[in-house]
Amino acid sequence: MSLTLINPADETVITEIDEFDVPRTDAAIARAAVAQKLWARLAPAGRAAALRRFADVVDAHVEELALLEVRNSGHPVSQARWEAGHVRDVLEYYAAAPERLFGKQIPVAGGLDLTFAEPLGVVGIITPWNFPMTIASWGFAPALAAGNAVVLKPAEWTPLTSLRLAALALEAGLPEGLFTVLPGRGPVVGERLVTNPTVRKVVFTGSTVTGKRVMAGCAEQVKRVTLELGGKSANIVFADSDLEKAAATAPYGVFENAGQDCCARSRILVERSVYERFMELLEPAVAGVKVGDPLDEATEMGPLVARGHYEKVASYVPDDAPVAFRGQAPSGPGFWFPPTVLTPGRTDRSATEEIFGPVVTVLPFDDEADAIGLANATDYGLSGSIWTRDLSRAVRMARAVESGNLSVNSHSSVRYSTPFGGFKQSGLGRELGPDAPLAFTETKNVFLAIDE
Numbered sequence: 001m002s003l004t005l006i007n008p009a010d011e012t013v014i015t016e017i018d019e020f021d022v023p024r025t026d027a028a029i030a031r032a033a034v035a036q037k038l039w040a041r042l043a044p045a046g047r048a049a050a051l052r053r054f055a056d057v058v059d060a061h062v063e064e065l066a067l068l069e070v071r072n073s074g075h076p077v078s079q080a081r082w083e084a085g086h087v088r089d090v091l092e093y094y095a096a097a098p099e100r101l102f103g104k105q106i107p108v109a110g111g112l113d114l115t116f117a118e119p120l121g122v123v124g125i126i127t128p129w130n131f132p133m134t135i136a137s138w139g140f141a142p143a144l145a146a147g148n149a150v151v152l153k154p155a156e157w158t159p160l161t162s163l164r165l166a167a168l169a170l171e172a173g174l175p176e177g178l179f180t181v182l183p184g185r186g187p188v189v190g191e192r193l194v195t196n197p198t199v200r201k202v203v204f205t206g207s208t209v210t211g212k213r214v215m216a217g218c219a220e221q222v223k224r225v226t227l228e229l230g231g232k233s234a235n236i237v238f239a240d241s242d243l244e245k246a247a248a249t250a251p252y253g254v255f256e257n258a259g260q261d262c263c264a265r266s267r268i269l270v271e272r273s274v275y276e277r278f279m280e281l282l283e284p285a286v287a288g289v290k291v292g293d294p295l296d297e298a299t300e301m302g303p304l305v306a307r308g309h310y311e312k313v314a315s316y317v318p319d320d321a322p323v324a325f326r327g328q329a330p331s332g333p334g335f336w337f338p339p340t341v342l343t344p345g346r347t348d349r350s351a352t353e354e355i356f357g358p359v360v361t362v363l364p365f366d367d368e369a370d371a372i373g374l375a376n377a378t379d380y381g382l383s384g385s386i387w388t389r390d391l392s393r394a395v396r397m398a399r400a401v402e403s404g405n406l407s408v409n410s411h412s413s414v415r416y417s418t419p420f421g422g423f424k425q426s427g428l429g430r431e432l433g434p435d436a437p438l439a440f441t442e443t444k445n446v447f448l449a450i451d452e
């Protein structure tokens, strides 16, 4: 069996990839378990140096990785370069962790009490297709730093950069079997990472529906699990904000990566008194988003990832959809979908469900309480933005919105040095930031009796 990979910008076949089945998955997990024991016994400085070499090799291949992502996923080349550089940065950041995995010495009677951060063993990582290499690195870099081995299953449509990263890890001198990428189907390879008892933790990023299934499967073995799931985040614009800036940046808060971003601010909520003015400012901003050839340096938005996904996104914009205005998109081959602004009712499907494409809804709100109610009227809680010049209101809103990652007067949300993850059904646990390696360890407490 093999996976056929399609370039989403022109629908040409890129290549065929051999799929892993359950026996090959089990064999890779068994090899990872052997490699992990040796890796964990290395001196912390040795593991740190190996990860720094891995970062250096990635750095030397940023352009190659970026071009691979352009072909496989349709990301604009400038964005793909950022992603490859981000993988290097994540590795560099966590290369510092092996020598800083501190335990505690706790004062007790009769002896000495110490804690150790022990590695879990083999960690399984299951990634989605929207940001294949960056999301992979958020799992494998801190997991390896904490002394674990990693088996990683990339999404069916986009395995190429993950496969290349595993080859670069070997080139950098990481031991054979320590970091393996297993391309294959979710219900086969992904499911086996959940059921194989040698895998001690699963890090899953993908849809909330599949995440619930993974969590239920992990419960069978009380397997550790981190979930990074969907979102329907709010971009809340108050009348006292810098309205020009809020409108100019709103398209980039949702249409980046063609809206295939779990952090997409796909619901714009605007204070009613400035709603008309905001829409006047938003229209040229949406028209200005440069959609086209991913290899063009000026391109800001590429195609959707696959035909099947295109059809799902299009189902949210039927002929009678309340379209306020749309941007441009190329015609001809490729899964092109123009940036689209809808003005539906509050309970319309487009205003409540994750679309994961370049479609944004705009709704008016009355006051702070109404904005909070509207922002929180969802099972999701991943990111969001608040636009206001009133510092007290910014803090009140940031505390009231039920979401893991909020930004005030900007749309930033992911930095490798700060924690990332969701409230409610957007996820469980956190990735990135200084504590991420601890999520790949067990705390062991050891008491040593001392003769007085």
Ligand code: NAD
Pocket (backbone or CB within 6 Å): 126, 127, 128, 129, 130, 131, 135, 153, 154, 155, 156, 184, 185, 186, 187, 189, 190, 191, 194, 205, 206, 207, 208, 210, 211, 213, 214, 227, 228, 229, 230, 231, 261, 262, 354, 356, 382, 422, 426, 427
């Ligand atoms: P998906 O759930 O269909 O697939 C994700 C991964 O799970 C793929 O590798 C897939 O092969 C695998 N999988 C499928 N069935 C499985 C099973 N039964 N057992 C184990 N693994 C299985 O999601 P997708 O369509 O690839 O990604 C889009 C979704 O991911 C969106 O909902 C988006 O919001 C979410 N996402 C979340 C984050 C985050 O950090 N919160 C980041 C990116 C994407």
